[in-house]
Amino acid sequence: MRKYEGLPREIIALRVSKEIEDNSYVNLGIGIPTLVSNWLEGRDVILQSEIGMLKTGSLAEGDAADQDLINASCQPVTEVEGSVYFDICESFAMIRGGHIDVTVMGAFQVNEAGDFASWMNPSRGLNGVGNIGGSMDLASGARKLFIAMEHTTREGTPKLVRELTYPATARKKVHKIFTDLAVLEVVPEGILLRELYPGLRIEDIQSVTEPKLLVAPDLKEIEL
Amino acid sequence: MRKYEGLPREIIALRVSKEIEDNSYVNLGIGIPTLVSNWLEGRDVILQSEIGMLKTGSLAEGDAADQDLINASCQPVTEVEGSVYFDICESFAMIRGGHIDVTVMGAFQVNEAGDFASWMNPSRGLNGVGNIGGSMDLASGARKLFIAMEHTTREGTPKLVRELTYPATARKKVHKIFTDLAVLEVVPEGILLRELYPGLRIEDIQSVTEPKLLVAPDLKEIEL
């Protein structure tokens, strides 16, 4: 399969950040989603970390690291003015209870229905177990769920698929998908291509995407 | 019906206090139970108040009253060394979750099975509603449930009955009953008379009690 050169991970994160409105509470998952925080500094957006923190600051470097202060990916982070800590049940009350405005997660696969898979790679051969973490809770409670991921695997296999071949995290939950090649929206009729990487054509995106894409009438280049 | 002179309310409370072991967490209901606290000073017993307080102190008099500090009966109380406040769900987690060692409540009626009625007086004619408060939660979660009450109504009607005529608070939950005339225990076979007011005979107690009493082999006068 052909593999296209697209946005670097940091720039996918930048594109996601532009989709987040001011005055939002946001939870960022592991991977590309974590990078979104770099683009939110100075914005009136509050990051929730499921370990039990509101207003999670940037990553802590060197001596700034505090062994009692990490994010949900086990990285030392910093406190900012107005940070608050709380216990895990309160944290998941926020998540499950629909108090988070935007959740950004990574995924192995997303399908046309807005189902996605992120929690288990069956090829690891662990007899049906894996790390769920907070992924299913976050997906279930999200008001808006964005997926930020590479458009294909390293080998060029599409991650936007007709049927999930990895175990699902949740069904019919994904609103928008941000990849290195495109910005897409899950609509009742399927996946709508809204923006694409400069220089690529619709056919190029389609060639690395399993389901037949719908195309927005106002299709444009990815806006940064 | 004959009405016997027995212990004053304060002394019923004293008798109850002797049944509470050191190192206990205790919740005291409205009425005679509240008076038990007067006899627990200096004892290693911690009072829980369902409004959200551990180590509830004595009633606050005059200027010591703080409008943000009341017990579950809406009386101003005091804070002591080591008092702790918490929210209502935590409070009822303690209660329903079985973390309270002893609960002392008042009652309109108790029957042989250990059922009791305390939350509603149907003669008020309120179309089936009344004040439940925390009574059912407390009864459900109590490890030991003591009832402290007058042996009869003011008119001499027995409150220890064969069948409840008032709506039940809970069933099969009462362990011991402390009245002005006797100390009784609910056992699988019925109600066991353990202690009686000095000068009264078994027949006297029986004459103001509906169910046939069992009598403890070591029956004695109420121990104070």
Place this chain on the structure above:
Amino acid sequence: MNKVVKDMREALSGLDYGATVAVGGFFAAGVPRLLLRALIEKEVKGLTLACGSGPLLGAKDELDALVENGQIRKIIDSYGLFRSASRGARHPLEQKVRSGEIEFEVYPMGTLSEKYRMAGAGIPASYIPVGIGSMVEQSVITNIEGKRKEREIRTIDGRTCVLEYALKPDFALVHAYSGDSEGNLRYRKTARNFNHVMAMAARVTVAEVENLAASGDLEPDSVHTPGIFVHRVIPVPRIAFEITNV
């Protein structure tokens, strides 16, 4: 995020006819008295007041006004009637409960606190082992016969339980001792009670705050209600009130 509103009008904007409004407080402690007064002034009617343990008995002037103005359609509470029968009989609230003009729905206090928590935490229903053997087991307890919905009972792990559902208010009115502009709140002593869980539960939570702190002035490990649960903050003076018998 600045959630401080400029006046009571803005604090209660959108709270309209027929709303279900959670009211914090446990008898006299922690009742949002100034928000209640604004509710009275607004003259909004058809209200369901979702209480925890008698905040209206603890704020009697406000209760009297709400009842007299005919603003209340329904009260949900665990302990919402006067303790004394004679006093109750004289009170307009009890008269309207008797006549069915006001619906009165009652739950065990801990069950009610969980109903709010379930709403806040996105849990539609739980099996709660409280009220078994009582009228709670048979139906929802209310003065309106037609509303006595049957309960679902089930024994789990040897404990017989009632299936209880989440109760999601449209608005919550809560009272806090201190709070910042982002809605982080702290309560004082037993005034905490139902305020935190109601803040979690409601679609729109309005907090009256005695001491408005700058963002960052509350100790991060000592906030009781994280600001995510609070939508509007209105600074109020500390007012004295009498703690009278309920």
Place this chain on the structure above:
Amino acid sequence: MNKVVKDMREALSGLDYGATVAVGGFFAAGVPRLLLRALIEKEVKGLTLACGSGPLLGAKDELDALVENGQIRKIIDSYGLFRSASRGARHPLEQKVRSGEIEFEVYPMGTLSEKYRMAGAGIPASYIPVGIGSMVEQSVITNIEGKRKEREIRTIDGRTCVLEYALKPDFALVHAYSGDSEGNLRYRKTARNFNHVMAMAARVTVAEVENLAASGDLEPDSVHTPGIFVHRVIPVPRIAFEITNV
């Protein structure tokens, strides 16, 4: 009430073969490392370690010892396997999970936190709308085929839910930053995580406490875990540890 025990032996007394032991912490933060070391020294076997989110990945030396000593029969967690496949494959834990020598049961993190809370709050079961459309809906997720109990599904108010049950550990081992002799605890920053809810849940809760305060030294409005949930307190030094990738 003085709940301070004299040594680790007393702290873990009664924690015997086959016990279910909740272990506080979220990856590296708030793990009761010194209690885990005492558990290793005690050489007690057949343990079910009920975790929240990978405290054993965050305390790898202790994990290695527990696995090598054959002390673990089962792990319950939401995120208990190494993130990296290659690293996981090399680790004795994953090898024993693969072989079925250690049972591994996994839940969504928020569901697991509620399972502990239900145990602490005396709520036998709740309907939770998480995991629908995933393997969670079909059965309990475990590496042991025979243990994949079917789940009960029900739609309430338009939300499809899984019936989840309380999980009551015999012991909870928790880590607090400060605490007094009556077991009142405070945690520091994100080290709070699962420690509070596990303290609520267990039959016997043992807290290792970095700073032992006199009774009354903790501010009454700022205690995180009221002492009623804590049965034993053991003062420990603050130890430094590395936060490494999980």
